[in-house]
Amino acid sequence: MVVEKRYAEDAIKFLLENEMLDDERRISREDKKVEIPVKGNIALPFPHSLKEQEYILYRGQDVPFKEIKKKAERIIGGKAELLPKKWEKFGDVLVIKFPGGFERKEEVAKIYADVLKCRTVLEDVGGIMGVKRKPLVKHIYGDKNAETIHVENKIKFMFDASKIMFSSGNVDERIRMAHAGNEGEVVVDMFAGIGYFSIPIAVYSKTEVYACEINDVAYNYLKKNIKLNNVEKNVTALYGDCRDVAPRNAADRVIMGYFKSKNFLPYAMEVLRGGKGIIHYHTTCPKSSFPEEPFSDVKKAALDYGKSVEMVFHKKVKSYAPGIIHGVIDVKVF
Numbered sequence: 655m656v657v658e659k660r661y662a663e664d665a666i667k668f669l670l671e672n673e674m675l676d677d678e679r680r681i682s683r684e685d686k687k688v689e690i691p692v693k694g695n696i697a698l699p700f701p702h703s704l705k706e707q708e709y710i711l712y713r714g715q716d717v718p719f720k721e722i723k724k725k726a727e728r729i730i731g732g733k734a735e736l737l738p739k740k741w742e743k744f745g746d747v748l749v750i751k752f753p754g755g756f757e758r759k760e761e762v763a764k765i766y767a768d769v770l771k772c773r774t775v776l777e778d779v780g781g782i783m784g785v786k787r788k789p790l791v792k793h794i795y796g797d798k799n800a801e802t803i804h805v806e807n808k809i810k811f812m813f814d815a816s817k818i819m820f821s822s823g824n825v826d827e828r829i830r831m832a833h834a835g836n837e838g839e840v841v842v843d844m845f846a847g848i849g850y851f852s853i854p855i856a857v858y859s860k861t862e863v864y865a866c867e868i869n870d871v872a873y874n875y876l877k878k879n880i881k882l883n884n885v886e887k888n889v890t891a892l893y894g895d896c897r898d899v900a901p902r903n904a905a906d907r908v909i910m911g912y913f914k915s916k917n918f919l920p921y922a923m924e925v926l927r928g929g930k931g932i933i934h935y936h937t938t939c940p941k942s943s944f945p946e947e948p949f950s951d952v953k954k955a956a957l958d959y960g961k962s963v964e965m966v967f968h969k970k971v972k973s974y975a976p977g978i979i980h981g982v983i984d985v986k987v988f
């Protein structure tokens with residue numbers, strides 16, 4: 655469905671609450687409109703159009719794609735059929751994944767950059783790597799400086815797209831987390847990155863946040879983003895391994911936005927104030943064992959700590975690999 659930009663935030667919230675947001679596809683922007691993928695027909699309490707979704711294909715990017723293809727055909731002829739129909743646009747930096755053996759990428763990248771009004775194009779050559787979640791990308795066109803400011807949900811995220819990952823597939827989770835806290839609560843984000851969850855929950859829920867980050871590049875952007883979004887009073891950036899730097903016996907809410915965080919669950923229990931509160935636990939697991947598998951992991955850690963648990967929310971965030979999903983569960987520990 656397509657809504658005017660000013661209605662987008664409310665529409666996403668409304669769709670999330672009604673479980674109608676289609677998280678298999680991406681939210682995209684077109685001039686003053688936002689296309690939001692929905693699971694079916696739904697009446698929104700403000701103006702929207704369902705018709706436009708018919709021609710805005712490829713995650714809302716068909717309109718510029720036609721223009722890109724037309725221009726590229728002049729250079730590469732019939733090979734234009736192989737052009738990537740989707741891309742990531744972070745601020746004014748584009749990230750494109752080309753099919754293997756694709757030639758004249760630099761010239762083609764210039765076309766994408768011109769049509770999509772971007773300054774820099776990076777080629778995605780291998781996804782995201784290692785504990786520090788560094789993207790594997792190669793500069794192919796334009797300004798070599800890939801630092802940009804990406805605005806989402808009125809939050810400004812500054813980062814260097816050649817060094818830092820930004821998962822556009824997590825957009826609805828970032829929006830959900832923005833409203834997950836209560837004013838005055840203490841939140842510990844054990845894997846804060848550049849502030850993906852820390853900044854939205856501080857801005858919208860007016861919580862006090864301790865944001866831990868082990869990667870020095872991400873930590874420096876986290877500090878910049880705290881300033882950029884005027885939450886210096888609410889958010890404290892802590893550099894290092896969360897097992898060392900996270901405050902203990904302090905939080906009403908713990909965010910664990912890192913897939914390999916199972917072994918960190920005992921520390922999350924120590925971080926909760928009096929061992930009580932909510933844990934937002936992210937994981938990858940087979941589709942068929944979600945949410946039971948992650949819930950049993952959290953339950954075990956809580957029982958070992960002498961506490962009880964109740965799962966209060968669970969959601970698939972996105973597909974991760976064939977048969978594997980990235981999911982999140984919210985667990986109340988008491």
Ligand SMILES: C[S@@+](CC[C@H](N)C(=O)[O-])C[C@H]1O[C@@H](n2cnc3c(N)ncnc32)[C@H](O)[C@@H]1O
Nearest residue numbers: 786787821824845847850867868869895896911
């Ligand atoms: C990339 S983020 C996860 C993505 C994010 N949840 C999102 O919505 O896109 C995970 C972060 O955890 C950090 N990290 C990994 N191990 C850590 C640890 N032991 N302590 C603190 N931060 C850690 C990584 O450097 C990375 O920046």
